[in-house]
Amino acid sequence: MAIMPRDWLQPTGPDDEGDEPPVHMRWLWFIGISIASALVVITLAYILRGFLFL
Numbered sequence: 001m002a003i004m005p006r007d008w009l010q011p012t013g014p015d016d017e018g019d020e021p022p023v024h025m026r027w028l029w030f031i032g033i034s035i036a037s038a039l040v041v042i043t044l045a046y047i048l049r050g051f052l053f054l
Contacts, residue, residue, distance in 0.1 A: 020026075
């Protein structure tokens with residue numbers, strides 16, 4: 001039996017270069033992900049609700 005390397009499971013630390021995007025871009029990214037996930041939940045809820053009426 002071959003042993004699989006586990007390097008991809010090890011967490012990586014933050015970069016020391018300090019190349020972080022501006023805070024407003026991080027907030028926009030967070031808001032975008034929040035809206036997208038809410039739309040996915042809403043869509044799935046209506047699809048599952050529709051199955052009840054079939």
